[in-house]
Every structure is written in C-alpha cells, then in structure tokens.
Amino acid sequence: xxxxDGLVAVCVLYVAGLFGVAFLAEKRAMDGKARWLNSPITYxxxxxxxxxxxxxxxxxxxxxxxxxxxxxIYLGPTLVFIGWFWLLRKMVRIGRAQRITSIxxxxxxxxxxSGGLAALxxxxxxxxxxxxxxxxxxxxxxxxxxxxxxxxxxxxxTEQTAVWVAGGLALFTIVFGTRSLDLxxxxxxxxxxxALEAIVKLFAILAVGVxxxxxxxxxxxxxxxxxxxxxxxxxxxxxxxWLGLTALSAFAILCLPRMFQxxxxxxxxxxxxxxxxxxxxxYLLLISLFVxxxxxxxxxxxxAGSNPDLxxxxxxxxxGREGLALLVFLGGFSAATSMxxxxxxxxxxxxxxxxxxxxxxxxxxxEDPMSGDMRRVxxxxxxxxxxxxxxxxxxxxxxxxxxxxxxxxxxxAFLGVAQVLPALLGGILWRGATRVGAAIGIGxxxxxxxxxLLIPNxxxxxxxxxxxxxxxxxxxxxxxxxxxxxxxxxxxxxxxxMLSLGVNTLLFILGSLFSFPSPLxxxxxxxFVNVYDHSRALLGWRGAVGTADDLLIMAQRILGTxxxxxxxxxxxxxxxxxxxxxxxxxxxLESLERELAGSVGAATAHAMVAQITGGASVSxxxxxxxxxxxxxxxxxxxxxxxxxAELSRTAARLREVNQKLTELSVQKDxxxxxxxxxxxxxxxxxxxxxxxxxxADAVDDAARTRFSRIIHDESxxxxxxxxxxxxxxVLENGLVTLHRGExxxxxxxxxxxxxxxxxxxxxxxxxxxxxxxxxxxxxTDPDRLTQVFINLISNAQKYCDAAEPELRIExxxxxxxxxxxxxxxxxxIPARQQSLIFEKFARLDTAKGAPGAGxxxxxxxxxxxxxxxSLSYRPDGDGTRFVVRLPLGLSDAVAPRSVAE
Amino acid sequence: MARRVFLERRTYRKNRLQDAARLLxxxxxxxxxxxxxxxxxxxxxxxxxxxEWLVYCFVVWVVLIAVTALVSRALERxxxxxxxxxxxxxxxxxx
Numbered sequence: 001x002x003x004x005d006g007l008v009a010v011c012v013l014y015v016a017g018l019f020g021v022a023f024l025a026e027k028r029a030m031d032g033k034a035r036w037l038n039s040p041i042t043y044x045x046x047x048x049x050x051x052x053x054x055x056x057x058x059x060x061x062x063x064x065x066x067x068x069x070x071x072x073i074y075l076g077p078t079l080v081f082i083g084w085f086w087l088l089r090k091m092v093r094i095g096r097a098q099r100i101t102s103i104x105x106x107x108x109x110x111x112x113x114s115g116g117l118a119a120l121x122x123x124x125x126x127x128x129x130x131x132x133x134x135x136x137x138x139x140x141x142x143x144x145x146x147x148x149x150x151x152x153x154x155x156x157x158t159e160q161t162a163v164w165v166a167g168g169l170a171l172f173t174i175v176f177g178t179r180s181l182d183l184x185x186x187x188x189x190x191x192x193x194x195a196l197e198a199i200v201k202l203f204a205i206l207a208v209g210v211x212x213x214x215x216x217x218x219x220x221x222x223x224x225x226x227x228x229x230x231x232x233x234x235x236x237x238x239x240x241x242w243l244g245l246t247a248l249s250a251f252a253i254l255c256l257p258r259m260f261q262x263x264x265x266x267x268x269x270x271x272x273x274x275x276x277x278x279x280x281x282x283y284l285l286l287i288s289l290f291v292x293x294x295x296x297x298x299x300x301x302x303x304a305g306s307n308p309d310l311x312x313x314x315x316x317x318x319x320g321r322e323g324l325a326l327l328v329f330l331g332g333f334s335a336a337t338s339m340x341x342x343x344x345x346x347x348x349x350x351x352x353x354x355x356x357x358x359x360x361x362x363x364x365x366x367e368d369p370m371s372g373d374m375r376r377v378x379x380x381x382x383x384x385x386x387x388x389x390x391x392x393x394x395x396x397x398x399x400x401x402x403x404x405x406x407x408x409x410x411x412x413a414f415l416g417v418a419q420v421l422p423a424l425l426g427g428i429l430w431r432g433a434t435r436v437g438a439a440i441g442i443g444x445x446x447x448x449x450x451x452x453l454l455i456p457n458x459x460x461x462x463x464x465x466x467x468x469x470x471x472x473x474x475x476x477x478x479x480x481x482x483x484x485x486x487x488x489x490x491x492x493x494x495x496x497x498m499l500s501l502g503v504n505t506l507l508f509i510l511g512s513l514f515s516f517p518s519p520l521x522x523x524x525x526x527x528f529v530n531v532y533d534h535s536r537a538l539l540g541w542r543g544a545v546g547t548a549d550d551l552l553i554m555a556q557r558i559l560g561t562x563x564x565x566x567x568x569x570x571x572x573x574x575x576x577x578x579x580x581x582x583x584x585x586x587x588x589l590e591s592l593e594r595e596l597a598g599s600v601g602a603a604t605a606h607a608m609v610a611q612i613t614g615g616a617s618v619s620x621x622x623x624x625x626x627x628x629x630x631x632x633x634x635x636x637x638x639x640x641x642x643x644x645a646e647l648s649r650t651a652a653r654l655r656e657v658n659q660k661l662t663e664l665s666v667q668k669d670x671x672x673x674x675x676x677x678x679x680x681x682x683x684x685x686x687x688x689x690x691x692x693x694x695x696a697d698a699v700d701d702a703a704r705t706r707f708s709r710i711i712h713d714e715s716x717x718x719x720x721x722x723x724x725x726x727x728x729x730v731l732e733n734g735l736v737t738l739h740r741g742e743x744x745x746x747x748x749x750x751x752x753x754x755x756x757x758x759x760x761x762x763x764x765x766x767x768x769x770x771x772x773x774x775x776x777x778x779x780t781d782p783d784r785l786t787q788v789f790i791n792l793i794s795n796a797q798k799y800c801d802a803a804e805p806e807l808r809i810e811x812x813x814x815x816x817x818x819x820x821x822x823x824x825x826x827x828x829i830p831a832r833q834q835s836l837i838f839e840k841f842a843r844l845d846t847a848k849g850a851p852g853a854g855x856x857x858x859x860x861x862x863x864x865x866x867x868x869x870s871l872s873y874r875p876d877g878d879g880t881r882f883v884v885r886l887p888l889g890l891s892d893a894v895a896p897r898s899v900a901e
Numbered sequence: 902m903a904r905r906v907f908l909e910r911r912t913y914r915k916n917r918l919q920d921a922a923r924l925l926x927x928x929x930x931x932x933x934x935x936x937x938x939x940x941x942x943x944x945x946x947x948x949x950x951x952x953e954w955l956v957y958c959f960v961v962w963v964v965l966i967a968v969t970a971l972v973s974r975a976l977e978r979x980x981x982x983x984x985x986x987x988x989x990x991x992x993x994x995x996x
Contacts, residue, residue, distance in 0.1 A: 075933055078962065082969040083926035083974065085919060224952040233951035254954040276975050278970035287963050292955055325973065767929055 007147050007329070010636065014330055015168060015337075021196055022176050029188035033892065037188050038268050046191045046262045047280050050077060050253060052132070052285050053139035053336035054410045055812040056201055059288060059608045060310035063295040067235030072242060072293055074284040076249030079147045081160035084277040087254070088263070090428055092273055095264035099598045102350045103260040103420060107442075110528050111435035112521030113300030118354035118870060120439065121420055124446050125257045125350055126389070127454065128416030129343050129407040133393030134400060136336035143332050146313050147325070166394045169340045170387050177345040178382045190341065191266055197334035202286060203329025207324055209290020209311055211296045216319070223293050228294040240860030248411065251418035251501075254425075261346035329555045340390070348385030356381040361608070365869045375557045378599060412453045414519075415497055419445035422501070422508040426782045435518070437511030445504025458483045483692035517564040548581035549865045554608060555592060558599050568597060664839060682714035724855045731862035738866060745820065746774035748782055749809065752789035756797065765797050765805040765824075773811040776818050778886060791856040792822045792882050800826035800880070817869070820884045828880050834873055915979040922972050925965070932961045 006064040027036055055073060062070035080088065091106075100106045104125065105846075141161045176190040199790045217223045227233060241356035253259050267273070298304040298311030303318030313332065360377055423438035459678035487495065517525065548568070555564035555895065571591070582588050589609060689707040692699060730736050753767065778785075802825045810821040812861035829837060840862045857871075864871040869886040936957070 068958070072957060075929075075958075075962075078965065079929045079933070081928055082965055083923065084973075085922035086926070201971060222955070227955065228950050228953040230951075235951075242937050243934055274973040277973050278966045281966050281969070285959065285966065289959070292951075692926070700946045773977065 004144075004147070007144065007326075010326065010330070011333065011765065014333065015172070018196065018337075019172070019175075019192070022172075022193040025192035026176070027187035037192055040269075040272040041279070042191065042195045043262075043267065043269075044276045044279040044283065045195035045198040045265060045271040046716065047259070047276060048201070048283055049194060049258055049262060049338045049342050050256075051201065051284070051335060052339040053136050053332050054132070055287075056205065056332050057139055057309050057312055058410070059291045060295045060311045061307070063291050064232060064299055064308035064311065065235065067232055067237065069235075069238075069241060069245065070246035071288060073249045074288050076246045076251070076428060077253040078155055078255055078281040080250045081277050081280050084176045084273050086275055087425075087428075088277075090531060091254075092264050092270055094428060095267070096270065099532055099594050101353060102346055103255060103257050103417075103424070104350045104354050105597075106260070106264075107420060107423055107438065108354065110524055111433075111438050112421075112518050112524060114435050114439075115354065115358050117359070117435060117439055117442075118350075120442055120446070122347075122350040124356045124419060124442065125417060126347055126392070127450070128413045129257060129347055130389070130392045130396050131457075132413045133340055133343060133390065134397035135409055136340050137165060137393060137397045137399075137702055139332060140165050140336045140601075142310060143313055143329050146310055146317065147329060159775040162394060165336075166340075166390045169337055169344065170390045172337075173344045173386050173390075174343045174383050175350075177341070177348070177386065178379055182558050183376055186769045187266065187345070190345070191262070194262075194338045194342065197338040198283075200327075200334045201281065201331035204327045204334075205287055205290065205312065208294060208316055208328055211316060211324060212290060212293050213323065216297050216315075217293070217663060223296075227292060227296050230299060231297055232292065232299065238491075240494060241491065244497060245411070248414050248418060248497060252414035255417040256414075257346040257350065257417065258343040261342050263347075265346075280329065287863070311696065315338065325388030334550075340393070344386045344389045347389045348382045351388070352381035353376060353387040356385065363412045375560065375599075378558065409457060411493055412457055415453065415493070415500065416446075416449055416708065419449060419500060419504055422505040426508060426512065427525070428531075430512075431522075432512055432523065433508070434512045434514035434515045434520055434776050437508045437513075440511045441504045441506075444507050445500045446796045448500040449496060449649045451757075452499065453492065493696070506877060510817075516840065518880075529768045542695050548584055551584060551589075551592060551609070552581060554597065558596055558608075569591070660835070663836065667836060667839065679718065682718050686711050686714045688717075724859065728855050728859045728862065733867065734866075736863075736866055738784065740779060740781050742777060743782045744774070745776040745778055745811065745818065746771065748778070748785050749774060749789060749820075751782075751792055755786065756790050756793040765800060765807050768806060768808040770809070770811060773813075774809075776888075778818075778888070780867055785897060788824075788860040788863050788884065789820075791860045792884070793855065795882075796822065796880070798826045798828075800824040802826050802879075817885055817887050819888070821881055822876075822884070823879055823881045825879045828875065828878065829873065831875065834875060837873060838871075911979075918972065918975055918979060922976060925969055925972065928968075929961075929965050932965070933958070 025037055059070045085343065094100065095106065098109050099110060100105075104118045104121035107121050108114050111117050144161050146659055172193075173190075176193070177188055213220060213223050217226055239883070253263075255795075257509075294311055294315060295308060298308060298315050301315060301318055304314040305318070313325055313328050316322075316328060357378055360381070419442055422441050423433070426433035427438070484500075552564060552568050555567065558564075559567065568582055571588045575582050575585070575588070577583070593605050593609045596608065599605075689711050693704060693707055693711075749769070793807065796805070800807070804825075806825045808821075808823045810823065812819045812821070838857050861871045864884060864886075869884065872883050872885070874881045874883050936954075
C-alpha cells in the first residue's frame with residue numbers, strides 16, 4: 001500500500017515532469033522547432049480542460065445518482081463543435097483579427113471598447129469561477145484522503161493539502177503564464193503541459209473502463225445486462241432537464257473564461273478548428289464511454305465505498321489494483337490542475353486588464369503616462385491576480401469545508417458565465433446590438449442568477465441560511481429564491497436558467513433596439529459581424545497629435561525594448577523612412593494600439609494611446625469636426641471655382657482689351673505719322689513762302705498777296721487742327737461749358753448744312769430732308785449740336801463713294817428722346833473697323849489721303865455724351881448710318897460735372 | 902466555356918458543403934432531443950431501457966463525429982486551391 005508520503009512524492013515527481021515538459025516546449029518554441037506544438041492535435045487536447053476533476057470524478061457520481069443526465073455535459077459541447085463552421089470559426093477569426101485577450105475583452109471590444117462592460121464581465125467570471133476552483137481543490141484533497149485512508153500515517157491534514165496544491169498551481173501558472181506579456185505570443189509551455197495532462201486523464205479513465213468491462217464484467221454484452229439490472233436504470237428520466245442541461249453546457253463552453261482562453265486566445269491556426277470539430281467530441285465520447293459501467297460496478301461493489309463521486313478511484317483500489325488507482329489519481333490531479341491553471345490565467349488576464357490597470361491609469365491620470373514602467377505594472381497585476389484568484393478559491397473551499405453543496409456549484413457556475421452569451425452571440429451576429437443593451441442584459445441576468453442560485457448556495461455552503469432567503473426580502477414572498485415570482489419551482493437550476501437568460505436576452509434586445517450606439521461601437525460592430533469581409537480594423541486615430549518619441553517610450557514599457565524597437569522600425573520602413581521614427585499616421589497608431597491590446601487589453605490600450613495622442617477615441621464631436629472641415633473645404637473650393645471662373649472671364653476681357661489696345665497702338669502710330677505729315681505740310685508751305693517773301697525784291701505785289709494768303713490759309717489749317725485737339729481734350733476732361741437754349745432741330749440742321757457748305761448749288765452730295773419731321777423743339781446747346789451735325793455731314797461729303805452720293809436725314813420721335821439718322825448710300829464701314837471709328841486718331845483705311853485728323857467722330861461722341869444723348873454707328877443695310885440720339889428737354893443726367901461748374 | 906461551368910459547379914458544391922457544416926448541429930439536436938419527445942412520460946424505461954438509451958446515444962454520437970470529420974475534411978480540401986482543375990481542361994483546348 002502506497003503511503004501518503006509516497007503519494008506526495010509521486011505528485012511532486014509528476015508536477016516536476018510537467019514543469020520539465022513546459023520548459024522544454026517553451027525552449028523549442030523559441031527556437032521555432034516545436035512543430036508538434038502547432039498541430040491540431042495539441043490544440044484539441046488543450047481544449048480538454050473542459051473536463052475538469054468535477055467531471056472526471058463527478059460524472060460517475062452523477063450517473064450513479066441520476067442515470068443518463070451526466071451525458072448532457074458532453075452533448076452540449078459536441079453540438080457546438082460539430083457546428084464549428086457557423087459560430088466557433090467566427091469567434092476565432094474575430095479573436096485573431098482583434099487580438100482579443102479574454103471573453104471580457106471580446107465583449108468590451110465589440111461594444112465600443114467599453115471599460116465598464118469589461119469590468120462587469122470580469123466580476124461575473126470571477127464569481128462564476130472561484131467556486132469552481134474550490135471544487136477542484138476539493139477533488140484533489142478528497143482523492144488524497146482516499147489514498148491515505150488505508151495508509152499507516154493516518155489521515156493527512158486536508159486543509160494543508162489544499163494550501164499546498166493551491167500554492168503549487170499558483171507558482172506554475174505564474175511561471176508559465178506570465179513570462180511574456182503579449183498573450184498573442186501564447187503560452188506554448190503551458191499548452192503542452194495541459195495537452196500532456198489531457199492524455200493522462202483520458203488514459204486513466206479508459207484504463208479503468210477497460211478494467212471494469214473486461215476485468216470485472218464479462219465484456220460489453222454482460223456489461224449492458226448489468227446496466228439494465230443496476231439501480232442506475234431506475235433513475236428518473238426528465239426530458240426538460242435533458243434539454244436544459246445540454247443547452248446550458250453548450251452555452252457554457254462558449255462563455256467559460258478558461259474555454260475562451262484555449263479556444264480563441266491560444267489558437268495558433270484557424271484551420272485547427274476543422275480538426276478539433278470532430279476530434280474534441282471524440283475525446284468527450286471516449287471520456288464518457290465508461291462512466292456508466294464504472295458507476296454500475298461501483299454500486300455493486302461494497303469495497304468501493306459509499307461516495308459514488310470517488311468510484312473511479314475506489315473501484316480499482318477496492319479491487320486491489322493500486323497501480324491503476326495511482327494512474328486514476330494522477331488523471332484526476334491532471335484534470336484539476338489543468339483547469340485551475342488555465343482558469344487562473346484567464347481570470348488574471350481579465351482582472352489585471354480590465355480592473356487593476358484601468359484603476360492604476362485612473363490613479364496616475366495626472367502623471368506623465370510615460371513615467372513608471374507599464375510593463376512591470378501589468379505583469380505584477382497579472383501575477384497578483386493569479387495569486388488572488390487561487391486565494392479566493394482556497395478561501396471558498398475552506399468556507400465550505402468540503403460540503404456536498406459544493407458539487408452543485410458546477411452547473412451553477414455554468415449558468416453564471418452563460419449570462420454573457422446573449423451579448424456575445426448578439427455581438428457577433430447582429431450589428432444592431434449596443435453597449436446599453438449588453439450592459440443591462442448582462443447586469444439583470446447576473447443579478448437574477450446571483451439571487452436565485454449563487455447566494456443561496458454560498459449561504460448553504462457556509463452553513464448559514466438567513467431567514468431572508470426563505471421568506472423573501474422585506475417579507476416579499478415572491479422575491480424569495482426558493483419560490484421566484486411565487487412559483488413552486490420543482491427544479492431551481494432550470495427555473496433560474498429560464499428566468500435569468502430569458503430576462504437577459506429580452507433586455508439585451510430591447511436595450512439594443514431603443515438605444516443609439518456610439519460611432520466606435522458601430523465601427524466595431526461592423527467589424528465583428530462582417531469579420532470575414534474585412535479582417536482589417538477601421539478604427540481610426542486622427543493622428544499627428546502624439547509624437548513618435550512618446551509612443552515609442554510607452555510601447556517599450558509595455559512590449560519591451562526590442563519588440564517595440566522592431567515594431568517601430570518596421571513601421572518606419574513601411575512608410576519609407578529608414579533609420580527614422582515612423583510618422584504617427586492613423587494606420588500606424590491603429591496597428592500600435594492593436595499590438596498593445598495584446599498585452600493590456602483593447603480598452604486600456606486605447607486609453608493609453610489616447611493619453612499620448614490627446615484624442616480620446618473617435619467621439620461624435622470628432623466626426624462632426626471632420627465633417628465641418630470637409631464642408632469648409634468644399635465651400636472654399638467652390639469659392640475658388642467661382643473666383644477662377646471670374647478670373648477667366650477677366651482674362652478674356654483683358655485679352656479683348658489687349659487686342660483693342662494693340663490695334664489702337666497701330667492706329668496711333670499711323671495717326672502720329674499722319675499728324676506729323678498734316679502738321680508738316682502746312683509748316684513746310686508756310687516756311688517756304690515766308691522765305692520767298694523775305695527776299696523782297698524777288699516778288700511782285702500780286703504774288704506777295706497770293707503768298708500771304710497761302711501762309712494765312714495754312715496757319716488757319718494748323719489752328720483748326722490744334723483747336724480740334726484742344727477741343728477733344730477739354731471735352732474728355734469734362735471742362736466744357738454748355739450754353740443751353742431752346743431751339744428746333746430744323747434750325748440746327750439748317751445751320752449745319754450751311755456751315756458744311758452742302759446747301760450750295762452743285763454741291764457734291766444730294767441732301768434728302770423731311771421738313772415736317774424736323775419740327776422738334778429741343779433744349780440743348782445749339783452750337784455744340786451743330787458741330788456734331790457738321791462733322792457727320794462733312795464725313796458723308798468726304799467718304800461717300802457712291803456714283804451719285806446722297807445723304808438722307810431721318811428723324812424719329814420717341815416719347816422722351818428723338819433720333820436723327822444720317823444715312824448715306826456709300827459702301828459703309830467694314831465690320832472690322834466699326835469698333836474703332838469713335839476712337840481718337842482713328843482714320844479708316846478708306847480715308848487715307850482725305851483731309852482731317854481723325855478726331856471728328858471722337859469729339860462728336862464726347863459732345864453727345866455731354867448733351868445727355870449718344871452717337872452710335874448702326875450697320876443697317878447699305879451705306880453708313882450714324883444715329884444721333886437726343887433727350888427731349890434737359891435731362892438731369894446731363895453732364896453733372898459741367899453743371900457743377 | 903467548359904471550364905467556367907466546371908468552376909461554377911465547384912463553387913456551388915462548396916457553398917452547399919458549408920451549408921451542411923452549418924446545419925450539422927440541427928441534425929445533432931434532432932437525433933439527441935427527438936427521442937425525448939417520443940419516449941416522454943414513461944417515467945423511466947418503458948420505451949427503452951437505460952442500456953438501449955446509452956447505446957443509441959453513443960451510436961448517434963459516433964455518427965455525428967464521423968460526418969463532421971468528413972465534412973471538415975471536404976471543406977479543407979475545397980478551401981485549398983484545386984491542383985488538378987485548371988490543368989485538366991487545358992488539353993481539350995489544345996486539341
């Protein structure tokens with residue numbers, strides 16, 4: 001018979017072996033050699049932490065007490081896994097895409113990186129897991145007791161055993177669970193140790209099963225007959241419980257923190273799921289294959305003792321198979337330790353990321369975020385959390401004193417963590433799920449579960465049942481956990497399950513329907529639900545606020561110097577800045593945040609990057625600011641467009657003007673040469689004739705008189721030319737003085753025709769007038785108007801090139817103005833030059849050689865403008881048509897400057 | 902032309918295979934839960950004894966595992982780029 005000390009020695013050796021395997025695996029993983037670590041088989045075996053010591057030992061007990069019911073715990077996960085393609089694949093993909101570190105992180109990430117929600121889920125997970133850890137400690141101590149009972153040393157101190165086991169597990173978890181901070185680097189040592197333990201427990205239970213079926217019974221046939229005959233078959237069959245418990249265990253495998261840890265976080269390759277989908281159900285099948293036979297044999301063997309929960313151990317022990325019993329003991333030990341290790345790791349990640357670090361950040365909010373080593377803080381927080389979780393479990397175990405009530409806690413814990421399910425499923429399948437809905441759903445479900453199941457169980461475990469639980473608080477009967485809503489519930493677990501999950505789901509849906517998600521939530525929602533469409537995150541930082549230096553210092557504290565350095569170097573290279581720090585572009589900030597999220601959780605990483613970059617996530621205000629900016633830019637660009645259109649219009653005008661100027665310049669040059677010629681001709685004759693006159697003896701009187709007249713005429717011509725120029729300048733500068741008086745158009749025209757010499761018999765041009773129409777009274781300056789008419793008449797005389805030149809005067813009277821048209825039957829003015837005729841110095845090509853300086857029309861137009869009328873050229877049919885327009889009566893608009901004088 | 906039809910058929914098969922993978926839990930639920938409604942109210946083992954029940958459950962379980970394994974294998978194969986498909990019609994085109 002193995003002594004207690006011997007048993008302890010075996011345990012120590014076994015644990016040392018686990019340490020060795022873990023160390024070896026870590027080392028080989030670091031060298032990149034451990035291919036078997038990355039195999040789907042290792043992944044499947046690590047999932048076996050689902051079968052804890054509670055199921056390892058307890059399944060047989062459950063079968064002995066309630067028959068088939070034990071199977072539900074395995075059928076639920078089987079249904080989930082064979083449907084891996086629908087749900088698990090999505091969870092794993094999201095977990096990898098978003099660098100999720102725990103179930104709380106998953107929920108928090110989905111609902112806008114909410115810190116509060118993460119903390120709530122963490123509390124729920126701790127409350128649901130602590131009793132479970134106590135259960136494992138109980139199993140280990142009980143199995144120790146079983147072995148020690150027949151031993152010479154007497155009963156060991158069970159309390160002390162539990163303390164030692166808890167301490168050892170804490171050490172193991174800390175050593176292999178918190179060596180690296182980034183959970184995405186995973187824990188190859190831990191996983192390989194767990195895989196080994198999975199093999200040990202499967203082997204142990206199969207060995208007992210084979211021994212029972214072929215060693216004790218006479219093969220499968222005999223076994224089935226024994227089952228029919230056994231009291232096991234008399235157990236009540238309850239369809240509701242069969243369905244309910246299967247569903248509950250299906251929910252639990254999705255939500256249990258430790259399952260999430262191995263299923264999603266430790267997953268190194270999504271394709272492993274395809275194998276685990278059938279291999280894990282197969283593992284569960286093998287584990288449960290011999291449960292009923294062992295129970296049946298145990299019940300029929302008096303040596304097996306009275307506690308069916310320990311039949312796995314007591315059956316071989318009672319039949320003297322000590323080696324087998326030792327194997328079973330190690331199997332149970334493996335089941336307990338692997339569960340505790342992973343649960344402690346998962347819980348510590350959640351507690352440190354979602355409770356301790358946020359609190360620490362809050363406490364040091366006013367300090368420089370780069371002071372203090374975040375990496376050390378996070379690691380310490382995690383180690384303390386592992387110790388804390390195990391300490392809580394131990395405390396709970398001590399409180400319960402190994403009471404039977406502890407056994408019930410397994411399913412109660414399942415229901416506790418299953419409260420996360422509506423938010424989890426809703427989060428990855430429904431984009432409309434919101435943080436508010438998730439928070440009130442989980443909160444309400446949690447409260448109902450705690451009141452109906454957890455608190456009564458804890459009270460019972462602690463041996464005290466306050467009357468409040470029996471009669472309901474404040475004497476409210478319907479609030480009592482035993483009779484919720486006044487129902488005489490036959491099955492407290494199923495009742496609580498329906499109430500808590502029902503209310504949870506209902507509130508989650510209603511809360512989601514009636515609340516409005518933040519922009520970040522909506523982005524994350526789309527990323528979760530449509531994870532297959534875009535595996536890249538869209539979450540944006542506005543960037544450029546934080547400096548790369550600060551970010552590097554912070555990243556170094558969390559990721560370690562070399563990793564952070566590499567990360568930044570890669571980013572800089574990707575931005576094409578070799579040997580320099582990367583620009584804090586939104587892309588880079590996003591990837592950095594995700595990198596940090598692997599170490600400290602999404603919400604915390606977000607908060608830390610926000611502290612440095614200054615922009616706390618993308619708030620509605622930020623989005624509005626961006627929208628404003630866009631609107632401003634659009635407005636600015638439309639303004640620019642308008643300006644550019646205006647500019648092009650101006651440019652077109654300028655081009656036009658420029659063309660005109662060029663033409664004018666040509667005209668001016670022509671005019672200057674013309675005017676020099678005009679001035680020079682009279683000057684030359686004046687000079688030469690005066691020279692002749694100076695030689696007095698050479699000329700007679702008649703010649704002198706003739707020469708003097710020529711000099712006089714030429715002087716007059718010069719004077720006239722100069723007068724014209726002066727006149728124009730005076731008119732243009734508005735210095736002219738008008739002498740207005742009442743007159744008739746006819747008088748003015750008569751004067752003009754006489755002055756132009758057109759009325760003389762045998763005049764060059766025929767005149768056509770309408771005397772009646774000309775009887776119009778005008779208030780104007782008659783002299784100036786006559787000047788205009790003279791100019792037009794003499795132009796016609798000079799330029800009309802018809803064979804029988806004719807000038808027609810038409811008078812058209814309007815209501816407030818009169819139009820006088822001077823139309824001749826000549827060739828008219830070419831279109832190209834029509835715009836030039838009113839310019840100063842303009843002389844048409846046809847006018848070459850004709851006398852005049854080209855100032856007449858310019859002067860006339862100025863005069864007409866002063867008189868409040870206008871002079872224009874109207875290309876209208878044959879000939880040249882000038883139109884003089886005069887207001888009837890003296891208009892106010894007439895030459896304000898001249899009036900002022 | 903022939904090649905395109907072949908690919909479409911392939912895609913169609915792949916999609917149905919994925920449907921099958923998604924619907925497996927339904928098959929499991931029918932098989933596991935169905936008997937509950939049929940053999941209800943027998944308060945024990947009138948319809949079937951415990952041993953029969955046990956054998957039924959394990960047989961269903963094994964069948965489900967086997968079907969899942971087959972479907973998962975097929976899914977993995979359909980995910981991998983087809984090594985034969987593109988080259989197979991090539992000789993036809995040359996001919």
